[in-house]
Amino acid sequence: MELKIGNFTCSELAAKYGTPLYVYDEALMRHIIRLYKNNLVSDKFETLVLFASKAFACMAMYKLVHEEGIGSDVVSGGELYAALKYQEPEKIFFHGNNKTMQEIEMGINAGVKFVCDNLGEAEMLRDASERLKKKVDVLFRLNVGVEAHTHKFIVTAHVDSKFGMLMSSDDLKKSLEIVEKSEYLNLAGFHSHIGSQIFDPSGFYAAIDKIVEFLKGFDKELILNIGGGYGVKYTDEDKPIPYDEISKMLIKHTEDALEKNNVKIKALVIEPGRSIVGEAGYTLYTVGNTKKTPNRQYYFIDGGMADNIRPALYQAKYDAVIANKMDAPKTETVTLAGKCCESGDLIIEDIKMAKAERGDIVCVFTTGAYGYSMSSHYNKAQTPAVVFVNGDKDRLVIKRESYEDLYRNDCE
Numbered sequence: 001m002e003l004k005i006g007n008f009t010c011s012e013l014a015a016k017y018g019t020p021l022y023v024y025d026e027a028l029m030r031h032i033i034r035l036y037k038n039n040l041v042s043d044k045f046e047t048l049v050l051f052a053s054k055a056f057a058c059m060a061m062y063k064l065v066h067e068e069g070i071g072s073d074v075v076s077g078g079e080l081y082a083a084l085k086y087q088e089p090e091k092i093f094f095h096g097n098n099k100t101m102q103e104i105e106m107g108i109n110a111g112v113k114f115v116c117d118n119l120g121e122a123e124m125l126r127d128a129s130e131r132l133k134k135k136v137d138v139l140f141r142l143n144v145g146v147e148a149h150t151h152k153f154i155v156t157a158h159v160d161s162k163f164g165m166l167m168s169s170d171d172l173k174k175s176l177e178i179v180e181k182s183e184y185l186n187l188a189g190f191h192s193h194i195g196s197q198i199f200d201p202s203g204f205y206a207a208i209d210k211i212v213e214f215l216k217g218f219d220k221e222l223i224l225n226i227g228g229g230y231g232v233k234y235t236d237e238d239k240p241i242p243y244d245e246i247s248k249m250l251i252k253h254t255e256d257a258l259e260k261n262n263v264k265i266k267a268l269v270i271e272p273g274r275s276i277v278g279e280a281g282y283t284l285y286t287v288g289n290t291k292k293t294p295n296r297q298y299y300f301i302d303g304g305m306a307d308n309i310r311p312a313l314y315q316a317k318y319d320a321v322i323a324n325k326m327d328a329p330k331t332e333t334v335t336l337a338g339k340c341c342e343s344g345d346l347i348i349e350d351i352k353m354a355k356a357e358r359g360d361i362v363c364v365f366t367t368g369a370y371g372y373s374m375s376s377h378y379n380k381a382q383t384p385a386v387v388f389v390n391g392d393k394d395r396l397v398i399k400r401e402s403y404e405d406l407y408r409n410d411c412e
């Protein structure tokens with residue numbers, strides 16, 4: 001038996017498009033977006049789901065996101081450039097702690113919303129909006145002192161984060177004054193993002209409580225953007241909250257907190273990235289050489305850390321199978337090693353797999369987020385192709401890089 005993605009076997013996809021190959025289940029991504037969107041609803045305030053496009057930025061994805069009626073979170077001129085091809089600017093939220101003046105002007109000219117990270121950025125926004133004579137909606141990123149890591153969250157002073165401003169800080173006070181005095185800047189709301197791959201909602205609740213309390217000091221209805229971070233299943237250890245459930249839980253908690261504090265907001269915004277694309281993404285590799293050392297059985301694959309840096313960068317865990325041998329018993333304890341010139345280029349260590357030989361197809365699961373988007377050219381690896389599969393339809397959405405592509409910006 002063979003593993004299928006949509007109606008296609010992995011071997012068919014590998015034969016048609018080559019490996020390494022990123023495959024996305026388009027139907028699943030659309031389904032997950034709808035779970036979020038259809039359940040993040042309230043009769044007390046507006047709601048908006050944004051796709052945190054850093055998780056997987058490409059033209060086809062911005063188009064899909066637009067078709068599904070949600071917005072985009074972008075963090076660079078490069079992401080903004082593509083988002084603007086498809087999205088309504090008012091549904092684009094421009095994040096980042098060190099936007100350049102060029103990026104700020106690009107965003108202001110396009111009419112996107114800014115999530116201002118620090119005092120320096122507030123000054124830049126004031127100067128640029130005056131120069132361009134354009135109105136700008138500004139949210140401030142707050143450091144709410146809540147940090148969440150997967151199974152637990154901690155409420156700490158956490159004063160040294162690279163992101164956001166403490167609610168009690170002089171920098172925030174001064175930034176708010178800048179907006180207040182400015183003819184062009186409009187205070188649109190506040191934002192917080194407490195972490196990623198989170199399974200326990202209490203961290204989000206704590207962040208909502210802190211911001212709602214803070215909002216008591218303002219006499220207008222503002223946007224409350226509580227960021228992303230909703231967990232996905234990489235291995236059996238991971239137990240994500242279903243996305244329709246988390247949406248309902250966030251609505252309920254926000255409504256209760258607003259009532260308790262007698263506060264009204266204009267809108268609640270969330271920004272899932274990983275959970276929209278993570279589990280919909282698969283990476284297919286071809287097995288090349290295999291090797292036994294005294295303590296390890298290696299399967300060497302034709303990609304590795306250049307197309308998925310997460311295991312080397314932060315010991316990320318994945319599950320994988322020999323996709324063309326789904327019936328074969330998992331008799332081997334394997335290290336899946338990439339082909340980069342780094343001994344740390346190991347995609348999975350000590351995983352049970354079927355006996356494999358050269359030419360077999362490995363499928364690594366849940367690679368859809370922060371895989372392709374974090375890929376590199378180390379060892380002049382060609383960035384893989386990306387295919388969207390939807391039932392019995394498949395389409396190439398990013399071509400595999402050629403050797404010429406790898407050197408196209410070189411000047412001799």
Ligand SMILES: Cc1ncc(COP(=O)(O)O)c(C=O)c1O
Nearest residue numbers: 052193196228229271272273274
């Ligand atoms: C500001 C902000 N929003 C949203 C996200 C998306 O988080 P996730 O992909 O975990 O949902 C991130 C991720 O780093 C972020 O920094």
